[in-house]
Amino acid sequence: MIKVENLTRKYGAFTAVDDISFVCRPGRVTGFLGPNGAGKTTTMRVMVGLTPATHGQTTIGGHKYHDIPNPGRHVGVLLDASAQHAGRTGREVLTIGAKTMGLPMSRVDEMLELVSLSGAEGKRRVRNYSLGMRQRLGIAHALLGDPSVLILDEPANGLDPAGIRWMRGLLKGYADRGGTVLLSSHLLNEVEQIADDIIMIGRGKIVAEGTPAELLQSTGTFFKAVEVEQLLDALVASGLHPAPVGDGYRVDAEALQVGKIAAANSVTLIELRPADGGLEDMFLELTADTQREDFGQVAPA
Amino acid sequence: MSAVLTKDEFQEPMTLDVSQTRNPPFLRLVGVELRKSYDTRSGFWLLMSMGILAVITLAIMTIVGVVNDNVEFAYEDFVAAIAFVTSVLLPVLGILLVTSEWSQRTGMTTFALSPHRLRVIMAKMVAGLAWTFVIIAFALVVGAVVNLLYGAMEGEMAWRFGWEGLTGFVITQSLAMLGGFALATLLLNSPAAIVAFFAYKWILPTLFAIGAALIGWFEDLLPWIDFQTAQGPLYEMTNMDGEDFAHLLVSGAFWLGLPLAIGIWRVLRAEVK
Numbered sequence: 001m002i003k004v005e006n007l008t009r010k011y012g013a014f015t016a017v018d019d020i021s022f023v024c025r026p027g028r029v030t031g032f033l034g035p036n037g038a039g040k041t042t043t044m045r046v047m048v049g050l051t052p053a054t055h056g057q058t059t060i061g062g063h064k065y066h067d068i069p070n071p072g073r074h075v076g077v078l079l080d081a082s083a084q085h086a087g088r089t090g091r092e093v094l095t096i097g098a099k100t101m102g103l104p105m106s107r108v109d110e111m112l113e114l115v116s117l118s119g120a121e122g123k124r125r126v127r128n129y130s131l132g133m134r135q136r137l138g139i140a141h142a143l144l145g146d147p148s149v150l151i152l153d154e155p156a157n158g159l160d161p162a163g164i165r166w167m168r169g170l171l172k173g174y175a176d177r178g179g180t181v182l183l184s185s186h187l188l189n190e191v192e193q194i195a196d197d198i199i200m201i202g203r204g205k206i207v208a209e210g211t212p213a214e215l216l217q218s219t220g221t222f223f224k225a226v227e228v229e230q231l232l233d234a235l236v237a238s239g240l241h242p243a244p245v246g247d248g249y250r251v252d253a254e255a256l257q258v259g260k261i262a263a264a265n266s267v268t269l270i271e272l273r274p275a276d277g278g279l280e281d282m283f284l285e286l287t288a289d290t291q292r293e294d295f296g297q298v299a300p301a
Numbered sequence: 302m303s304a305v306l307t308k309d310e311f312q313e314p315m316t317l318d319v320s321q322t323r324n325p326p327f328l329r330l331v332g333v334e335l336r337k338s339y340d341t342r343s344g345f346w347l348l349m350s351m352g353i354l355a356v357i358t359l360a361i362m363t364i365v366g367v368v369n370d371n372v373e374f375a376y377e378d379f380v381a382a383i384a385f386v387t388s389v390l391l392p393v394l395g396i397l398l399v400t401s402e403w404s405q406r407t408g409m410t411t412f413a414l415s416p417h418r419l420r421v422i423m424a425k426m427v428a429g430l431a432w433t434f435v436i437i438a439f440a441l442v443v444g445a446v447v448n449l450l451y452g453a454m455e456g457e458m459a460w461r462f463g464w465e466g467l468t469g470f471v472i473t474q475s476l477a478m479l480g481g482f483a484l485a486t487l488l489l490n491s492p493a494a495i496v497a498f499f500a501y502k503w504i505l506p507t508l509f510a511i512g513a514a515l516i517g518w519f520e521d522l523l524p525w526i527d528f529q530t531a532q533g534p535l536y537e538m539t540n541m542d543g544e545d546f547a548h549l550l551v552s553g554a555f556w557l558g559l560p561l562a563i564g565i566w567r568v569l570r571a572e573v574k
Contacts, residue, residue, distance in 0.1 A: 001315050026315070049416045050409060050573040061317020065416060070322040072414045079413070083406035087341035096340070099333050100414045102325055141410070148317065 001026045001149055001180035002047065006056035009042050016042040018204035019056070024182045024197070026148070029175045031195025032184040033283070039204040040184040041079065044153050047182075048077050060149055072101040076142030076150045081134040081158070086127035090117055090137045093126065094144060101145045111140035114170075131158030139167065150174065152183040156190055168194045188283050192216065200283070207282060215279045221255045223262075224248040224271040231267040250275045330415065330424035331431070338398060338428060347397065351390045351436060352443075355383040359447040367454050375459035376448045377466075383440035384470060391474060392481025392502070394432055396494045398425045399485035399568075408573045418569050426482060433478045437471055469535030476532060476557065477502070483557055486564025489571065501556070506530060524548045528556035 002024035009017040017039040024030040032040050045051040047058045049065040060068065060075055068074050084093050094108040112118045115136035126134065135158050142150055150171070156164045171181050171194060185191045191198055192212050200208040200215075208215055222245065225231045235242050235251055238261055242251040248271060251258060255272050262269050338344050359379055366374045399422075402408035415421050452458035480501065485494040506529045513520040524531065531548040534541045 001317065003315070023315075045572075048413045050412060052570070052572070061319070062315065063317060063319060068317070068319050068322075068416075069324045071416060073322045074317055074319060077410075077413045079409055080406065083409045085341055085401065085405040085407050087343055087405075092340050096333060096337060097410070097414065099329070099336065100325055100411075102329065 001061050002030075002151070002182055003059045003062075004043065004047070004056070005058070007043060007046060007053055007058060008055040009039075009046060009051065010054045015204050017046070020201065020204070020206045021056075022199050022206060022209060024180050026180045027175055027178050028196040029171055029181040029183065029194055030197045030199060031191035032182055032199050032201065033186070033188065033191045033195075034184070034201035035186055035283070038186075038201045040186075040201060041153050043201070044079060044151055044182070044184065047151055048075065048079070050079070070101055070145075072097065072145040072147065074145070074147050074149060076145065076147040076152075078135075078138040078142040078150075078152045078155055080153065081131065081138035081155075084126045084134065084137070087125055089123050089125050090129065090133075091122040093137060094141060097141050097144050103145065107144060111144055114143065115140040132160060132163055135159055136163070139170070148178070149180045150182065152181070154185060155183055156185060156187075164190070188280060198279075200279070202282075208279065220250050220252040220275045221258050222248055222250050222271065222273055222275040223258055223269060225262060226268040226270060227265075228267075230265055231262055231269075234261050234265045234267070245275070245281060324417065324420075325415065327420060327424060330420060331427045334398065334421075334424045334428035335431060337401075338394065338432065341401075344397065344401075347390065347394060348432070351387050352439065354386045354390070355440065355443060358382050358386055359443065363447060363451045363454070366451055373455075373459065374448075374451060375461035376444055377462040379444035379447050379451075380440050380462065380470075383444060384437075384474065387436050387440065388474060388477045391433055391436065391478040392498050393495060395429045395478040395480075395482035396485040396491060396498065398429050399482060400489060400491040400494055403489045403574075404491050406574065412573050419565070422486065422565055422568055426479070429478050429482055430475055433475050434471070437474055463536070465539050466536040469537070472535055473532050476553070479561070480557055483561035483564055486568050487560045488564075489567070502529060525551050526555060528552040 004020060004022050006019050006021055007017055008015065008019050020039075020043065032043070034040050042051060043058075046053045047060065047065060048071075057064070065071060065075070088096075091108060091112065094111055095105065097103075098105060098108050109118070112122045117133065117136055117140065121133065126137070129137065135155060139152070139155060142152060152171075156167060159167060171183065175181050175196070183191075183194070195212060198208070198210060198212055198215055199206060223231075224247065228249070232242055232249070235253075235258070238257075240251050240253050240257075242249045244250075255274065259269065259272055261267075262272075339348055359382060362374060362379065362382055366372050402411055411421060412418055448458070448460070481494065481498045484497045484501065485491075488494045488497060506527055509523055509527045509530075513523045525548055528549075531545075531552045534545045535549070
């Protein structure tokens with residue numbers, strides 16, 4: 001439903017988004033995962049026409065955003081929950097949206113009810129809202145026009161654990177009814193829990209995509225050994241390619257094979273287990289300031 | 302045929318049926334922009350302050366007029382006083398219509414809901430002009446009420462009013478609002494636009510006058526570039542000749558048309574943050 005094709009956005013010499021392509025399908029929640037500054041927000045802003053693309057394009061349901069008549073009725077957008085006039089009440093923010101889209105005012109009450117901002121809270125000015133309340137208001141605004149596509153930038157930011165659970169249920173239900181959801185996050189666990197598909201972006205490039213199960217499945221074996229140099233040599237001699245991970249090593253091989261090689265070389269293993277998914281390692285590498293160049297090669301299984 | 306979806310069948314639900322929606326009509330956008338101009342405290346009090354300042358000014362004038370025997374006011378004086386007060390604040394209204402979308406970052410919502418930015422800008426401009434007309438009507442009504450009270454206190458009513466100046470009054474007030482509006486689109490920043498507007502309205506004509514006094518050829522050129530002075534003859538529009546209109550058009554094109562055109566071009570292209 002959302003299609004990004006060879007999208008590039010440059011700011012002078014800096015490339016915020018570098019030739020990325022992906023699709024978000026209806027009936028699924030797509031998690032757009034990446035550390036801060038990876039290009040998630042820029043990509044989403046291009047999708048809704050707030051930022052022009054340098055190259056490439058994005059379409060929603062086959063249309064350029066600009067060509068969708070009354071787009072709020074088709075695409076719900078929450079890019080920054082704090083980007084509301086501090087002097088307006090929550091109810092007034094929704095009223096303006098409803099009036100722009102030509103919706104009945106009853107819709108405002110329904111949405112306030114949905115996000116638990118009904119009653120006195122709706123009448124308070126946004127200035128006095130907590131970040132969590134602003135997020136709820138932003139989600140209410142995105143859902144106002146009963147759209148079939150949702151684009152949400154860091155919607156869980158500022159929500160308490162109960163709020164995050166509530167939002168997860170809301171978005172899952174929305175996708176189950178055929179809606180398309182794209183939500184971004186810089187928290188792996190958050191995306192893992194809610195997304196049907198994950199698109200991972202780092203420094204403007206897509207570094208991994210797939211379902212959480214695919215991305216998190218164990219890839220190889222993690223081991224630690226006392227005579228580690230000896231074991232590494234033996235593994236390499238067997239045609240394997242062990243790589244350092246954390247305080248140990250990871251190798252694309254069954255634990256049994258590693259154990260046998262260790263035994264044959266009289267190496268004392270102190271840890272031998274299926275490796276954690278590559279996703280977290282990759283994610284940590286992306287967030288680290290070092291190793292800027294190499295992350296692209298750490299492709300998941 | 303297998304039960305597995307082919308690629309084309311899988312692509313099929315990827316399209317969005319947009320045939321059932323229409324872009325919001327222009328007048329609805331104007332209505333929304335009008336609402337946005339008074340639904341915040343700052344907007345509400347800006348409008349209120351125009352009314353309050355107008356009433357205070359007229360109250361002072363009435364007292365002065367009643368106390369001093371050698372001061373006589375007529376209807377037109379009261380209206381002119383309100384016009385002066387509102388001509389200072391109307392441009393601020395025009396500025397805030399535009400810049401609040403940037404300073405409060407509501408532009409992200411506004412332009413996501415209405416991606417045709419020119420329509421939004423035009424709706425804002427029409428909303429600004431609508432307020433200008435409301436405020437002119439307010440000036441005429443409040444001026445009449447005060448004149449009635451003043452006349453009752455003085456014992457005689459002076460309903461003198463240069464009606465031929467009314468058109469000029471409407472035009473100069475609209476130009477004041479649009480001047481602020483144009484600078485706002487150009488600068489997209491409330492304080493900068495307000496400061497620039499007052500420099501443009503009050504300081505520039507002074508500099509022009511100094512320049513004209515010092516440089517001979519500049520004096521001949523001045524009527525063509527001094528937009529504020531060129532608006533002067535509008536109050537006696539019946540006396541305006543072709544050259545006066547030409548001065549207004551040329552200086553207006555430079556000081557209003559050009560900033561507005563560049564400003565709108567900027568808004569259409571700007572990244573809305």
